[in-house]
Amino acid sequence: MRPFAQYLLIAAFPLSLLGSAVSQASDVELPSTMAWTAYGTNSSGYAQAVAIGNMLQNKYDSSVRILPGENDVSRMTPLKQGRVDLCACGIASYYGMEGVMMFADRDWGPQPIRVITTSTASFGLSLAVAGDLNVETPADLAGKRIAYIRGDDALNKGTEAYLAFGGLTWDDVERVDYPGYARSFDGIIAGDVDASFTTTVTPPAQQLASSPRGISWPVLDPDDEAGWERMAAVAPYFRPHEVTAGAGDISADNPLASASYPYPIVVANQDLEDNVAYGLIKALQENYDDYKDNAPGANGYALEYQDLQWVVPFHDAVVEYYKEIDVWTDEMQAHQDQLVERQQVLIDAWEQFLQEAPSDNDAFASEWMSARASALSDAGFEPIFE
Structure with missing residues (x-):
């Protein structure tokens, strides 16, 4: 178990550093169109995605098509299938990475998810x-x-x-x-x-x-x-x-x-193109004032609200951006490496499990959870879900 102090939000970034460092990064390059999934049209998550999409359209001529989904399956299935670039998801994105709950299913398993950014607002x-x-x-x-x-x-x-x-x-x-x-x-x-x-x-x-x-x-x-x-x-x-x-x-x-945790959690698959992931995080940080007041909770994307040692790994290009603006530390990198290693242990365990998995759905989930826990424990990780 990590020391309690490491569970605190990483927020102490000097304002002078934030103002000067972002200019060191390269120009934003985004595709002309992107597709995202988000919560339903009456949710704050959908409203935030619209606000961000409007900023990207105005600043970079990049059009965002937002597909509302009423549940975790409808939001995350298009991401799994590669039909959308991003999901403005909830905590199910973490469950997906872990391959638990609804993801302890033969159609799912642990997902290669990477964080682009998150919002932590005033609610709990x-x-x-x-x-x-x-x-x-x-x-x-x-x-x-x-x-x-x-x-x-x-x-x-x-x-x-x-x-x-x-x-x-x-x-x-x-x-x-x-x-x-x-x-x-x-x-x-x-x-x-x-x-x-x-x-x-x-x-x-x-x-x-x-x-x-x-x-x-x-x-x-x-x-x-x-x-x-x-x-x-x-x-x-x-x-x-x-x-x-x-x-x-x-x-x-x-x-x-x-207590709280981020919502939405903007995630992509591991193989999202580096220029898209990098361009998104840079655009979101450099143009924060252009969208922060345009949807409830959108102010939660500020750099000081980003937990850089959370439970889902960041996309490699996002890490590169944080390195360029000098807020990424050796401790954060060690944490990131652990999360990536944990995810690989889970994916390897899943592939091995599928080779002799039972046909019965109830037995499938039960035996997967047991195999998952054993693989994580053998690799020195806490299973958390058993």
């Missing part, structure tokens, strides 16, 4: 808790009724991570199953369940806040190293985050010590 990702329970920290959730959303691995993993921060597991709470995310918030308002995982700014959280039960958000003490280590063991993509936007009384004047 947390358990929304009924405000009448006096829950102050995740440890206070012991014995409470916690929503489990059938078929939504990302939300349930988030809940599990918050419980782990408080030293709890699903065995320490009362699990209440729901067929969908919105229904779980109806259940909290009705008094049938006590908490459900969400973003702090989502409409269901706002509805709960205005209900008779009200809303509260458990505080994650940034100095609780043991708590963060437990959370990271379950879901290493979470980072400490000062939340300044959210339902209830969260604001810039009343921030919440909580």
Whole structure:
């Protein structure tokens, strides 16, 4: 397990350095047209992709066609098939790299994904808790009724991570199953369940806040190293985050010590052309002021919000850009090399597993997860998902 300090956002870039270094990079070269997938048309992720696309069109005459997808499959399948250049994805991009959950399937397996950039904005990702329970920290959730959303691995993993921060597991709470995310918030308002995982700014959280039960958000003490280590063991993509936007009384004047991870996560396949990856990251950084205010959360692409030691490796050309502007360190390179090695271990294990994989789908997923864990452990990596 890496030391706690390395889980913090890498943000301390001198402003004078940022202003002077970018001019050292070569000119941006982008194709005349690109295709991206993103969340649905009513999402902030789609709006951000449109804002970035408008900037690329205006500055570089590069047209971006955005294909909305309502779920992880519809967003990531075109990327897997090479029909789009990029996906403005969610945390499923990490699951895809790891070959777990929906990707523990014979049609998927570990994906050769590389990050171009990410957005980390003012909201957090947390358990929304009924405000009448006096829950102050995740440890206070012991014995409470916690929503489990059938078929939504990302939300349930988030809940599990918050419980782990408080030293709890699903065995320490009362699990209440729901067929969908919105229904779980109806259940909290009705008094049938006590908490459900969400973003702090989502409409269901706002509805709960205005209900008779009200809303509260458990505080994650940034100095609780043991708590963060437990959370990271379950879901290493979470980072400490000062939340300044959210339902209830969260604001810039009343921030919440909580957690978050990037959204969207703009990813490509490993084989995306270097000039495209390099041109994109350079264009996004050098023209930040031209799109940062044009969509909710678009300000999260600023350099100071980029976590350069996150859980998915960067595209090689993006690394080259960060080297050119003198923000890439030896420690970051060592971390990048580990992530690339981990991904290769997974891909090799997958190819070997397919040679004698069972035909039954349930057995396939179970045996793959076992083979995956063994391969990672043998190579000195934590499986994380078992």
